Amino acid sequence: xxxxVNQKYIHSFxxxxxxxxxxxxxxxxxxxxxxxxxxNKSTIILYTSTPNNYIKLLADKxxxxxxxxxxxxxxxxxxxxxxxxxxxxxxxxxxxxxxxPIYGSEMIDYFNSNKSxxxxxxxxxxxxxxxxxxxxxxxxxxxxxxxxxxxxSNNKFYQRRIYALGNFICCPAVTYNMERLKDFRFNENLKxxxxxxxxxxxxxxxxxxxxxxxxxMFHRIHEGSETTVNTxxxxxxxxxxxxxxxxxxxxxxxxLMKFYVLNQRTNQ
Numbered sequence: 001x002x003x004x005v006n007q008k009y010i011h012s013f014x015x016x017x018x019x020x021x022x023x024x025x026x027x028x029x030x031x032x033x034x035x036x037x038x039x040n041k042s043t044i045i046l047y048t049s050t051p052n053n054y055i056k057l058l059a060d061k062x063x064x065x066x067x068x069x070x071x072x073x074x075x076x077x078x079x080x081x082x083x084x085x086x087x088x089x090x091x092x093x094x095x096x097x098x099x100x101p102i103y104g105s106e107m108i109d110y111f112n113s114n115k116s117x118x119x120x121x122x123x124x125x126x127x128x129x130x131x132x133x134x135x136x137x138x139x140x141x142x143x144x145x146x147x148x149x150x151x152x153s154n155n156k157f158y159q160r161r162i163y164a165l166g167n168f169i170c171c172p173a174v175t176y177n178m179e180r181l182k183d184f185r186f187n188e189n190l191k192x193x194x195x196x197x198x199x200x201x202x203x204x205x206x207x208x209x210x211x212x213x214x215x216x217m218f219h220r221i222h223e224g225s226e227t228t229v230n231t232x233x234x235x236x237x238x239x240x241x242x243x244x245x246x247x248x249x250x251x252x253x254x255x256l257m258k259f260y261v262l263n264q265r266t267n268q
Contacts, residue, residue: 008040008043009040009041009042009043009087010036010041010042010087010088010089010108011036011041011042011043011087011088011089011090011091011104011107011108011175012042012043012044012045012085012086012087012089012090012091013031013034013037013042013043013044013045013090013091013093013099013104014045014046014047014081014082014084014085014090014091014092014093015027015028015031015044015045015046015047015064015093015095016047016048016077016078016081016092016093016094016095017046017047017048017050017055017058017095018048018049018050018077018095019050019052020052020054020055021095021096023095023096023129023220023222024054024055024058024095025058026098026131027093027094027095027096027097027098027099028044028046028058028062028064029062030097030098030099030100030101031044031093031099032044032062033101034099034101034102034103034104034105035101035102035104035105036103036104036105036107036108037104039105041104041105041108042104042108043065043087044062044064044065045064045065045066045067045084045085046058046059046064046065046066046067047067047068047069047077047080047081047084048066048067048068049068049069049070049071049072049076049077049080050071051068065084067081067084072188073188073189073190073191074186074191074194075185075186075187075188075189075190075191075194076188078092078186078194079185079186079188082176082178085178087178088111088177088178088179089107089108089111089175089176089177089178090175090176090178091103091104091107091172091174091175091176092171092172092174092176093172094171094172094219096219096220096222097172097217097218097219097220098127098131098217098218098220099216099217099218100215100216100217100218102216103122103216103217106122106212106214106216107120107122107175107212110210110212111175111177114208114210116207116208117177117180117207117208117209117210118176118177118180118181118202118205118207118208118209119174119175119176119177119181119199119202119209119210120174120175120209120210120211120212121169121170121173121174121175121209121210121211121212122170122173122211122212122214122215122216122217123144123147123173123211123212123213123214123215123216124170124172124173124215124216124217124218124219125140125215125217125218125219126140126218126219126220126221127218127219127220127221128220128221128222129220129222129223131218131220133218134221142168143166143168143170144168144213146162146165146166146168147168147169147211147213148211148213149162150162150163150168150211151210151211151213154208156203156204159203159209160200160203160204160247163199163200163203164244164247164248167193167195167196167199167240167243169195169199170217170219171195172217172219173216173217173219174195174199177207180205180206180207181202181205184198184201184202184205186198190239191235191239192235192236192239192240193236193239193240193242193243196240196243197243200243200246237257240257241257244257
């Protein structure tokens with residue numbers, strides 16, 4: 001997944017841009033404002049499978065290395081974006097989201113404290129289309145509770161049993177150890193649960209995962225987001241049921257989906 005390791009930087013913010021999002025520039029600025037970027041510990045690159053003047057002009061404006069490739073599924077885009085990373089650590093930045101200035105520093109420090117970590121992820125808040133924080137709903141409270149419970153032990157069987165109850169990790173809040181995950185790839189056939197599938201497979205790999213119990217970024221919920229669109233067309237429900245069947249089998253999966261589907265309503 002990685003090329004030769006960059007000796008200057010430790011971490012990369014990999015911004016994945018798509019078409020002409022009005023939120024892209026705000027996301028770029030949140031990366032530029034990172035303490036780790038100002039300290040030359042993090043660098044920023046931008047990848048798109050939909051190259052256009054809007055994205056190119058923003059990359060030029062903020063002097064960000066710009067890469068493009070053939071379009072495809074989200075998994076293909078993420079795999080392709082990570083292929084341009086030449087640092088030990090990487091964060092896939094969704095073009096809608098906002099990172100607090102301490103995100104990069106917190107991640108770097110956490111990885112430096114434990115060499116066995118494959119991924120580290122933080123707590124987060126949600127914001128709306130105007131960048132106004134949304135009230136923390138019951139869904140986020142439940143996710144945080146299970147993440148704290150899951151973090152009580154590094155035992156893989158224990159963690160997977162907790163994680164079998166639902167996908168509690170926020171994808172854009174995750175940072176990857178590229179040196180330990182050289183052979184890892186996202187499933188390019190999945191559209192909504194490719195992150196759930198990814199974390200479950202990473203949990204089975206040698207090494208550990210860790211949760212930083214701090215709100216370090218904002219995940220934006222708006223009408224045009226991929227999450228909202230696929231929730232409305234039922235694709236999310238179909239893929240989530242498939243993941244439950246992987247853990248529990250058909251009967252229990254059907255029962256759990258009655259509760260888990262309530263989570264989807266908070267993404268609209």
